[in-house]
Amino acid sequence: MSFFVSMVQYLDIMSRTDxxxxxxxxxxxxxxxxxAQVLAQETGVSERTIYRDIDSLRALGAVIDGEAGFGFTLIEDATLPPLGFGPEEIEALVVGLKEVMEVGDPSLAQAAKSxxxxxxxxxxxxQAHRLKHAVLSAKRFYExxxxxxxxxxxxxxAWEERRVGFDYADAAGNRTTRSVDPLSIVFLQFTHCLLAFCHLRQDYRAFRLDRMRNLTLTDQFFRPRRIPMLREYSARLKQEGQTSANPRA
Structure with missing residues (x-):
């Protein structure tokens, strides 16, 4: 009887761990x-079980923000056990980080290396061996x-959703002073660009970082609008790209 009791307890522990x-x-x-309702649907358990499991994860060291009636957000924590990755995920991590080391600004390149x-x-x-000797890599032969x-x-x-100012020179060398809401920095073809809402032009614009001078922070904030603004601008860029790729346009 004790054997079966131990087996049931073992299976219960394994089920709970899973x-x-x-x-x-x-x-x-x-x-x-x-x-909790969405998490319960996703994992196939009751909402009451979700609340108990959230408490268990917190006791194990996971930092989970939120509460009942509002929702929960997982904040990755160094006290959690190492994550396992599949072979393709490891290759993707390597090529992504090495690409940042190649094209990122000095501080970002150092962060990727770290x-x-x-x-x-x-x-x-x-998995560490596979990471060290990954098949995929990234190398650019131009600066x-x-x-x-x-x-x-x-x-x-951009993270703080704080308006910034800077002097800018366009492709023709014309100089203007801009006040913008910074949304995202992207690497486009050969250079870094800031996607932003420009208050001088009253529209979205992309600015090359190598043409910007005298960056200043202002005391004006545009939170919490960065994400919806970025979605709107990204959708517009996508539409413009599809239009320009259409031979009938």
């Missing part, structure tokens, strides 16, 4: 904050144009 892993993955995959080193130290031995502003300050302004 359920906690599923909940962690659901918290990573679902748009935050994820409500992230790659941390991944190697946190992964299981077999992107020199960025003459502090791109880190610009990134932080």
């Amino acid at each position: 359920r906690l892993f599923q909940l962690m993955q659901a918290l990573r995959d679902l748009p935050p904050p994820a409500t 992230a790659l080193t941390k991944l190697k130290s946190r992964l299981p031995e077999g 992107p144009p020199e960025i003459t502003i502090d791109a880190g300050v610009l990134r932080q302004a």
